[in-house]
Amino acid sequence: MKILRQTWAVVRKDLLLEWRGRSRILSVLLFGVVTLLLFSFAVGPDSVMLRTAAGGFLVLALLLSSTLSLSESFRVEQELRAIEGLLLLPVDPVALYYGKCLSNTFFLMLLAPVLTPVTLILYSVELDFAGFLTLFGLWTLAAAGLSAPGTLYAAMTSRLQSQDVLLPLLLFPLVIPVLMGSVKSVTLLLTGDPMSQIQSWTLLLASFAIIYWSLCGLLFPHAIEEGS
């Protein structure tokens, strides 16, 4: 129970900090929209091609935006060395990890209500209400799958000056299974799934999200303290 209370306390703190620094989430949202715009310009006016690539571009926009969001979440901790203050408290580092992971997942989920309509408009895709709900579920799984290793790596690189370069370099290769699972399942959702493959891709996505959440939770205490 204590660990749950501490996790919730970290989530509350992060939500409050994010609310106070709203400009950060706005810039991440804007970055995602601009990414989608650029991808659509790169493909050109071919509506069939746009529709086929929509799922992949939507997930790539999430991935690229996530690196900004994740590195920001630990930049706040490094300012005035607040992270050391947390480590000096009798707080279980696992609670610290899952608290930050949950809040990072939540922030990435906030991108969905903005990026999804932009994608539908730019890429000429139609989606019914049930499709929206399914897409939000897939988005949540993708956000969770990216947040778990992203939070770990953001913590590891937060003290380094080259964090902005290192974080994507470390994160992108690791999240390839999440990327594949989410691109395939979102594309199948947006373009049609005549062979009912979406379930197996979703299962792959969910499996990797669970693996990352378990494994990174075990590694985080070492990552956060060894750096000293």
Next chain:
Amino acid sequence: MTSAEQTTIAVRSVGLGKRFGRQWALAHCDLQVDAGQAVLLAGANGSGKTTLLRLIAGLYKPTQGQLTIFGNDPNRERMTCRQTLTLVGHDHYLYSQLTALETVQVWARLSGCEHSDDQLLDLLEEVDLRHWRNKRVGGFSAGMKKRLTLLRTRLEEPRLILLDEPFSALDTDGQKLIEDWVQRFKSAGKTLVVASHNLPRAARLCERAVFLKEGQIIWQGKATDMIQQLRLTS
């Protein structure tokens, strides 16, 4: 580790050392601080005072030697050690976007303290920050940040308090506040390790002193004796 050691010896280090790259910040440090004692760490900038405090606090892992806090190894029994100590250091460990009240609320929740908001406001009153409770700490002066950080020693109720340059950035009232608090901690039987350049003031609060030079302990004894020797040599 004996149960007597757990209760009577707050800090014990044997051959303790910390190296950053090729540079030894602290080397061959043998130190014992008895429970309830107040010890002053003195020495020039870069002598290893802050490194020693951060090793004791568990923020650094020793490169060599052994360290125990009330008989516990800070690397193996991390949580037990963290429940017993607090470090108030150079850095303030604050979030500039949070208000003073929100900051202590976050600390209280994470420490598992059952303080009500009224109790937290009373604590803010003690450090003259009640009127500033709804102001963001990013706009606070260094002295106000230090006073706010000092509240951690009251929230967590630790047995061992580590103070790194407690008088820096504080005005006369702020320094008096620290003195009063240290006296109160001593009366409550808490152990204190204070690193300071303000030797006359710090020596009044501590019975023992340890002098460090270039990462090594070169003198240990009564704090008053150290002040006397420094006067003679200067």
